[in-house]
Amino acid sequence: MQDNAAASSNLVDYVTSCTLPTPWAQFTLHAFVEHATGKEHLAMTLGDLSTGEPPLMRIHSECLTGDVMFSQRCDCGAQLEGALKKIAAEGRGILLYLRQEGRGIGLVNKIRAYRLQEAGADTVEANLQLGFHADARNYELVRPMLQHFGIEAVRLMTNNPRKIDALTRLGFDVAERVPLLVNRNAFNNGYLNTKQAKLGHMMTPAAEPVLDGEL
Ligand SMILES: Nc1nc2c(ncn2[C@@H]2O[C@H](COP(=O)(O)OP(=O)(O)OP(=O)(O)O)[C@@H](O)[C@H]2O)c(=O)[nH]1
Ligand SMILES: [Zn+2]
Numbered sequence: 001m002q003d004n005a006a007a008s009s010n011l012v013d014y015v016t017s018c019t020l021p022t023p024w025a026q027f028t029l030h031a032f033v034e035h036a037t038g039k040e041h042l043a044m045t046l047g048d049l050s051t052g053e054p055p056l057m058r059i060h061s062e063c064l065t066g067d068v069m070f071s072q073r074c075d076c077g078a079q080l081e082g083a084l085k086k087i088a089a090e091g092r093g094i095l096l097y098l099r100q101e102g103r104g105i106g107l108v109n110k111i112r113a114y115r116l117q118e119a120g121a122d123t124v125e126a127n128l129q130l131g132f133h134a135d136a137r138n139y140e141l142v143r144p145m146l147q148h149f150g151i152e153a154v155r156l157m158t159n160n161p162r163k164i165d166a167l168t169r170l171g172f173d174v175a176e177r178v179p180l181l182v183n184r185n186a187f188n189n190g191y192l193n194t195k196q197a198k199l200g201h202m203m204t205p206a207a208e209p210v211l212d213g214e215l
Contacts, residue, residue, distance in 0.1 A: 009144030011035060020044060025088035032145060039099040043145055044084070047092030054153035054175040056093035058083035059142060059163055061100040064107055073114065074191060078183030083157050086178070094154075096145055103127070104136030122194040135199065139166035146172065159201045177202075 012032045020029040030043040049055050060067075060083065066076030080095075087093030102110030105127065113126035124134040146154075153173035156164060157180045164174050181203065184192055195201040 009147070012041065012141050012144050014148050022084060022088075024085050025091070027084075027087075030148075032141075032148075034099075034141060041099055041141060041145065042097040043149070044087075044095045044097065045093075045149065046087050047090075049092070049094060050150045052152075054155050054173070055151065056083075056087050056090055056157060056178065057151075057154035058087075058093075058095040058157040058180070059139065059167075060095055060097050061103065061137060062098065064101060065110070072183070072185050072187040074188055075183050079180050082180055082182045086157060094146075094149065094151065096142060098137075098139075098141065100137045103134075104138070105130070105132045122198070123191055124194060124198045135162065137162075139163065139170065142167065143170045143172075159195075159203060161200050161202065 012034050015031045015033055017028050017030040020027045025046055027044040027046050030045065032041045032043070033039070034041060047055070058079075060076075060080055063071075063074060063076035065071035066074045067080050068077075070077060083095055087095065101107045102113065105113070109130060109132065112130055113121075113123070116126035116129055117123065121129060127134050127136075146152075151172075153175045154167070155176040155178055156167065156174050157178045158164065159179060159181065164177060167174050179202065192201075192203060196203045
């Protein structure tokens, strides 16, 4: 049963929402269900998003190991926390939590990829050895999810140029890219270097005041 029938699209249904208190702000958590897969995608919002002013926005790809299990192999958990803190500091913004675990290959395959990395492959080579693309993500769902909130332009928190391209191709105005450089450590240094060298991630230091733990 859907609380907001007007929000349906051919890709995703909006289902319902609740308040979500966090250490940094009281967000609203919104649930969407993808038609093709039944996957449950989420949006966390704060403040009035319908003013026309581009809000801070993050498209966060699920990383159970990083977001939940504190893994230091990647920067995902720290990026999730950093993005929510930035939104809280402005009092306004939106984080989409997309269920694209392992850059779209799923959790079990990501663990297979980690094992190959322990045998010497980098993050891209491991995906290719498993028969996947380096990055199997698709951002189509972002369009109906942002349309649901009446958002046409965003200030995107990312280091990934593919996300900027994807949003632009979907018809959104990326008014600004906000770097999200957090938690470089001995375990993820090589991974972050590979993202920069092979996936084009922009690992330049932030020009703005840094958050706790930000590089
Ligand atoms: N296949 C695979 N996926 C990974 C690996 N490490 C992290 N991930 C997944 O990568 C996704 C995050 O993508 P990243 O490339 O780290 O960053 P991004 O989201 O593209 O870019 P940012 O917006 O700058 O964070 C999550 O879904 C993680 O589960 C890995 O070694 N192999
Ligand atoms: Zn991760």
